Amino acid sequence: MLKIVSAEFLQGVADLRQLPKNQLREVLFIGRSNVGKSSLLNKMCNRKNLARSSATPGKTREINYYIINNSFYFVDLPGYGYAKVPEQMRAGWKRLIEDFLKRGDPIAIGMQLIDSRQEPTPLDLMMMDWLEYYEVPYLLVLTKADKLPHSKLLKQIEGYKERFKSNLTEGSCRGIVPFSIVSGDGKAELLKLIEEHLDTTPQHKKEAV
Ligand SMILES: Nc1nc2c(ncn2[C@@H]2O[C@H](COP(=O)(O)OP(=O)(O)OP(=O)(O)O)[C@@H](O)[C@H]2O)c(=O)[nH]1
Numbered sequence: 335m336l337k338i339v340s341a342e343f344l345q346g347v348a349d350l351r352q353l354p355k356n357q358l359r360e361v362l363f364i365g366r367s368n369v370g371k372s373s374l375l376n377k378m379c380n381r382k383n384l385a386r387s388s389a390t391p392g393k394t395r396e397i398n399y400y401i402i403n404n405s406f407y408f409v410d411l412p413g414y415g416y417a418k419v420p421e422q423m424r425a426g427w428k429r430l431i432e433d434f435l436k437r438g439d440p441i442a443i444g445m446q447l448i449d450s451r452q453e454p455t456p457l458d459l460m461m462m463d464w465l466e467y468y469e470v471p472y473l474l475v476l477t478k479a480d481k482l483p484h485s486k487l488l489k490q491i492e493g494y495k496e497r498f499k500s501n502l503t504e505g506s507c508r509g510i511v512p513f514s515i516v517s518g519d520g521k522a523e524l525l526k527l528i529e530e531h532l533d534t535t536p537q538h539k540k541e542a543v
């Protein structure tokens with residue numbers, strides 16, 4: 335299983351011209367504001383405050399790069415779906431994320447986070463469509479699993495499996511993993527899946543779509 339021995343914040347990117355020069359494989363953290371992206375990233379690295387959990391949702395507009403084991407990146411993407419964000423910022427976010435996915439840099443795997451208690455929002459579905467379209471392999475991570483009684487959690491997982499059956503069998507969805515920062519459930523499985531995808535992702539740029 336992948337062992338994270340070092341994790342450092344590298345830079346925040348608000349404009350794709352500022353992307354890190356050193357092209358390394360990337361693991362993406364994607365999801366709506368407050369779903370638990372920064373918490374998941376911290377938990378994977380056994381760190382409390384590497385990625386700041388935002389007190390003000392919707393405020394992080396930057397793509398945050400962390401360098402892991404000096405060999406690949408964790409990339410915390412700006413959260414979406416925060417109601418109070420003006421339309422102009424929303425359009426800016428869409429452009430940034432779509433251009434980001436189009437670059438052709440080596441994405442090992444994306445983690446699409448959705449709150450385990452909820453159904454996917456229209457923006458979650460749009461995000462998943464983009465991942466499918468650009469053929470980015472991804473995992474559906476059902477966050478805050480500790481907030482549901484076990485039987486309800488199992489029911490949610492079954493519901494997600496059924497709903498996204500075609501993404502799992504013919505698309506780029508590589509699995510559905512419940513996760514909790516409280517219990518640590520899901521962490522070992524995610525580390526294993528991340529490692530597998532890092533191993534099979536070439537370091538060089540793929541041809542941009
Ligand atoms: N109980 C519980 N709370 C969680 C879990 N994961 C995250 N949280 C809480 O949810 C809130 C939001 O978490 P963040 O990690 O900041 O969410 P984010 O997706 O990074 O949010 P933005 O940066 O605004 O996009 C915080 O108060 C976390 O403590 C979990 O597994 N269980």
Ligand SMILES: [Mg+2]
Nearest residue numbers: 371372387388
């Ligand atoms: Mg965050």
